[in-house]
Amino acid sequence: MNWNGVKVLVTGAGGFIGSHLTTRLTELGAKTYAFIRYNSRNDKGLIELLPKEAQKQIEVISGDLRDPESVRSAVKLVQYVFHLGASIAIPYSYINPRDAVETNIVGTLNILSAVKDFGIERVVQTSSSEVYGTALYSPIDEKHPLQAQSPYSASKIGADKLAESFYLSYDLPVSIIRPFNTYGPRQSARAVIPTIIIQNLSLDKIRLGSLHPTRDFTYVEDTVNGFIKIAESPNTIGKTVNIGTGKEISIGDLVNMVISLTGKQMEVITDDERIRPKASEVGRLIADYSKAKVLMNWEPTISLEEGLKITIEWFNEFLYRYKANIYNV
Numbered sequence: 001m002n003w004n005g006v007k008v009l010v011t012g013a014g015g016f017i018g019s020h021l022t023t024r025l026t027e028l029g030a031k032t033y034a035f036i037r038y039n040s041r042n043d044k045g046l047i048e049l050l051p052k053e054a055q056k057q058i059e060v061i062s063g064d065l066r067d068p069e070s071v072r073s074a075v076k077l078v079q080y081v082f083h084l085g086a087s088i089a090i091p092y093s094y095i096n097p098r099d100a101v102e103t104n105i106v107g108t109l110n111i112l113s114a115v116k117d118f119g120i121e122r123v124v125q126t127s128s129s130e131v132y133g134t135a136l137y138s139p140i141d142e143k144h145p146l147q148a149q150s151p152y153s154a155s156k157i158g159a160d161k162l163a164e165s166f167y168l169s170y171d172l173p174v175s176i177i178r179p180f181n182t183y184g185p186r187q188s189a190r191a192v193i194p195t196i197i198i199q200n201l202s203l204d205k206i207r208l209g210s211l212h213p214t215r216d217f218t219y220v221e222d223t224v225n226g227f228i229k230i231a232e233s234p235n236t237i238g239k240t241v242n243i244g245t246g247k248e249i250s251i252g253d254l255v256n257m258v259i260s261l262t263g264k265q266m267e268v269i270t271d272d273e274r275i276r277p278k279a280s281e282v283g284r285l286i287a288d289y290s291k292a293k294v295l296m297n298w299e300p301t302i303s304l305e306e307g308l309k310i311t312i313e314w315f316n317e318f319l320y321r322y323k324a325n326i327y328n329v
Contacts, residue, residue, distance in 0.1 A: 001232040004029030007078040011035040011065060011085030011111065012126075013058075014045020016187045017179070018084040021224050023050060025082075026057045028228075035074050035085060038062040046186045049318075065107030068114070075114035081123040082227060083111045086159075089190050090130065090152045091329045094277070097151035104155035105162065112166045112174070120173075124231050125163040127178035127240065128156045129216070129285050138248075139288035142178070142240050149280045160240065167238040175236040177226060180244035180287045184220030184307060185314035190328040192251060193217070193308070196258045197315045202324035205267045209274035211252035216244040216287045219307035222300045226292065233296040244287020245300045261308055273327055 008025050012018040013034030025032045036045055044060055063070030065085050075081060087093070087103040108125065115123045132140050133147025148154035166172040183193040192208070192215075199206045226243040230236045249257070255268050275281075292298040315322070 005031060006080060007031045007033070008080045008082065009033045009035055009074055009078040010082045013084070014047055015084065015088075016046065016184075017182055017220060017223060019046035019050070019186060020184070020220050021082060021084065021227050022047065022058060023054060024224050024228065026054060032058050033074060033077060034058050034060045036060055036062055037064055037085070049186060065110060066102050068110045071107075071110040072114045072117070075111065075120060076118045079121045080231060081111065081115055081120055082126075082231070083108065083123060084126045086126065087155070088152070089329060090150050090276070091190075093150055093152035093155070094280075095329070100151050100155040101158070104152075105158040108159035108162055112162060112172065115174075116166065116170050116172055122231055123172065123174045124227060125160065125174055125176045127160050127176050128153070129178060129180040129242075129244070129287065130282060131157045131160065131178070132285065134281075134283040135285060138284065139246055139286045140242070141288040142242055142291055149282055150276075164240075173237050175230045175238070176240040177230050178240055178242050179223050179226065180216040180218055180242065180285055182218050182220050182223040184311050187220075188328065189322050193254070193258075193311065194315065194322070195328070196255055197312055198319065198322045198324045200258055200262055200264055200266060201316060201319055203266075205269055206255060207269050207271040207274065207327075208251065208255065209271065209276065210281060211255070211268070211270065212250060213282060214248040214250045214284045214286065215254075216246070216248050216285050217254075217304055217307070218243060218245055218300055219302040219310075222302055226298050229296040229298045235295040239291075239295065241292045241295060242287045242289050243292060243298070244289050245304070246287055246289055247304070248284065248286040249304065257305070258308060258312070261305070261312055271327070
C-alpha cells in the first residue's frame with residue numbers, strides 16, 4: 001500500500017507505541033493527525049522528543065476520548081484510524097477502575113461510532129495480551145479464553161468486544177491488533193523493562209515485584225510494523241491478530257540479561273508494594289503469532305538482546321527524564 005498523502009489519525013499518539021507509529025506513518029508519507037488528551041500545559045507527550053522536522057509534519061489535535069464531540073471532530077478529517085489511546089496502567093486500574101472503563105470502553109465506543117458515521121476506510125483497535133490472563137495453554141493463540149484478571153484487562157476485553165460487535169452489526173472495517181509486551185525507547189517507567197534499566201543505571205539496588213512471571217517481549221519497531229501491516233491487509237478485517245515473538249522469559253532472567261548487558265552488577269530485591277494481588281497476577285504470557293504470519297506476512301525481526309541494547313542506550317541518554325526512586329503505578 002502507498003501511504004503517501006493518506007490521511008491518518010493516531011489516538012494515543014503522545015504515548016510510547018503511539019509516538020513510534022506516528023513517526024513511522026509520517027516517514028511513509030501519510031498526512032498524520034495526532035490525537036492527544038488535552039492539558040493546559042500544551043504538552044504533546046513523547047512527540048516532543050521527535051526531531052523538529054518530524055514534529056512539523058504532524059498535526060496535533062487536543063481532545064478527550066471520553067468526549068464524543070472531540071472524537072468526531074478528529075475522525076471526520078481522515079481515512080484511516082489507529083486507535084491506541086487508552087488508560088494502560090494495570091496497578092492504577094486497581095485504584096481507579098472507573099478511569100479504565102470510561103477511557104477504554106466509552107472512548108472506544110466514541111471512536112467506533114464516529115468511524116461508522118463518517119464512513120472511514122479502516123480502523124485498527126489496539127488490544128492487549130493482558131486480556132488472556134495467565135496462559136491456560138501455550139503458546140497463546142487468538143482462540144484462547146479471555147480472563148479479566150485486572151480492571152484494566154476487563155476494560156480492554158470490553159473495548160475489543162465492542163469493536164467486534166461493530167464489525168458484525170454494521171460491517172465496520174475494523175481489525176483488532178493484540179500486541180504482547182512491547183518495549184523500546186521512550187517507554188514509561190510503569191513498564192518492567194524501563195523500571196529495570198533505570199534502576200540499574202541510577203541506583204545501587206533493583207526493586208521489583210514478582211520475578212517468576214514470564215512475558216513475551218516484542219521490540220517496538222516490530223510492533224509498529226504489525227500496525228502498518230494489519231491496516232494494509234484486506235485479510236484482517238473483522239479479525240483479531242496476535243503480535244509477539246513466540247518466546248518467553250521470566251522477569252528474573254530478564255533482570256539478569258539487563259545486568260549482563262550494562263555490566264553493572266547489583267542486588268535485586270522483591271518489593272511487596274510492587275506485587276500484584278495474588279489472583280490478579282498474570283503468571284505466563286507467550287504468543288502464537290502464526291495468524292499474523294499467514295494473514296499479513298508479519299514476523300518479529302529484532303531479538304530481545306538486540307532490542308535491549310538499543311533500549312539501554314536510549315535510556316542512558318535520557319535518564320534525566322525518569323525518577324528512579326519512585327514506584328510508577
